[in-house]
Amino acid sequence: MQLTEFMTTKIEYIEPDATVYDVVEKMVDRRIRSLVVGSPKKNDGHGVITARDVVFKVLAKGIDPSRMRAEELASKPLFCIDQDAKLTDALEMMELHNIARVFVCHEGHIAGVVSMMDIMWAVLILRARGAHVSR
Amino acid sequence: MFLGKLFSRNRKEQQVTTRMAEHIDLLCAACTTFHQCLVFDDRRLARQVPQMEREADVIRREIVSAIYAGAFLPYLRPDLCRFVSLVDEVFDLLQETANIFLYRSLPELLKGECIRVALLNLRMCELLRITYESMLEGADLREKQLGLRIYEKKIDDIKYGLIRDMMTIEVDNFWQGRLLGEFVDNLTGISDRIEDASDHLDVLNVSMR
Numbered sequence: 571m572q573l574t575e576f577m578t579t580k581i582e583y584i585e586p587d588a589t590v591y592d593v594v595e596k597m598v599d600r601r602i603r604s605l606v607v608g609s610p611k612k613n614d615g616h617g618v619i620t621a622r623d624v625v626f627k628v629l630a631k632g633i634d635p636s637r638m639r640a641e642e643l644a645s646k647p648l649f650c651i652d653q654d655a656k657l658t659d660a661l662e663m664m665e666l667h668n669i670a671r672v673f674v675c676h677e678g679h680i681a682g683v684v685s686m687m688d689i690m691w692a693v694l695i696l697r698a699r700g701a702h703v704s705r
Numbered sequence: 706m707f708l709g710k711l712f713s714r715n716r717k718e719q720q721v722t723t724r725m726a727e728h729i730d731l732l733c734a735a736c737t738t739f740h741q742c743l744v745f746d747d748r749r750l751a752r753q754v755p756q757m758e759r760e761a762d763v764i765r766r767e768i769v770s771a772i773y774a775g776a777f778l779p780y781l782r783p784d785l786c787r788f789v790s791l792v793d794e795v796f797d798l799l800q801e802t803a804n805i806f807l808y809r810s811l812p813e814l815l816k817g818e819c820i821r822v823a824l825l826n827l828r829m830c831e832l833l834r835i836t837y838e839s840m841l842e843g844a845d846l847r848e849k850q851l852g853l854r855i856y857e858k859k860i861d862d863i864k865y866g867l868i869r870d871m872m873t874i875e876v877d878n879f880w881q882g883r884l885l886g887e888f889v890d891n892l893t894g895i896s897d898r899i900e901d902a903s904d905h906l907d908v909l910n911v912s913m914r
Contacts, residue, residue: 575824576859579817580866601865691855698832698852 577682617644
């Protein structure tokens with residue numbers, strides 16, 4: 571199974587100058603758990619902010635989210651994988667770097683994102699189709 | 706064990722189960738054609754979908770007639786017919802979607818996600834076929850059903866994004882907007898019908914025990 575089949579292609583972006591409060595607002599409105607910091611028109615320099623980052627690095631430390639810029643919180647660089655890669659490659663990358671999502675990139679552009687939930691779903695679908703899944 | 710083995714010596718039942726498999730195979734073919742028509746923006750392919758729907762109607766009538774002409778025990782017949790009707794409802798919705806595509810081209814903003822939904826619909830049909838085969842063998846359908854529910858959830862997630870994007874698109878007139886709304890509604894509703902059909906396979910599976 572190709573990564574492109576179960577990745578999420580709808581990537582939400584936020585400007586680096588936006589506040590962390592803007593980030594939280596967008597996450598709530600769009601019902602998502604991560605945002606790419608940067609512009610969709612640019613090919614590099616992107617970072618990522620996850621709900622985990624917001625909770626542990628901002629809220630838990632008593633920092634006011636409206637006084638912190640998205641760029642300050644973003645993790646860089648993004649962990650990218652080729653769109654022709656296999657499910658197991660993404661899984662390996664997640665395990666190696668202890669990350670919950672891997673970006674699927676094509677010619678410098680972000681084509682999609684694969685989260686742990688996507689991996690779990692893909693494995694369950696492969697099992698349903700009768701395929702053996704292991705690394 | 707189940708349907709396959711239970712009636713393997715009976716020609717009537719064998720014919721019905723084979724035709725039911727062909728019915729689902731035709732649905733997979735129709736979904737493939739529709740996916741390709743979106744990928745290549747090919748209206749010629751979209752016109753093939755209603756033809757396949759008519760072919761499926763013929764198969765459905767044959768199956769129902771064969772069932773009530775004496776295939777299978779009477780208590781199983783309504784459930785078997787219901788399953789065939791549910792598959793037919795998927796054909797109807799696919800046909801409506803293809804017909805709208807003939808009159809309303811897809812805005813670039815929605816194209817990518819619509820193609821993804823069409824592909825996931827196709828994958829669901831393939832899994833429905835696998836589930837049907839498993840039911841004939843009397844296997845546990847739990848994993849198959851979960852796979853289908855995952856696909857359905859994935860399409861639901863895409864649907865919200867599509868609706869959000871659709872609201873930003875300017876339309877020339879009421880009918881263009883309405884057709885676009887119906888197209889997205891139908892395209893994302895196909896997975897619900899496939900899930901209904903798969904749930905009914907489970908009902909059939911349980912009633913055989």
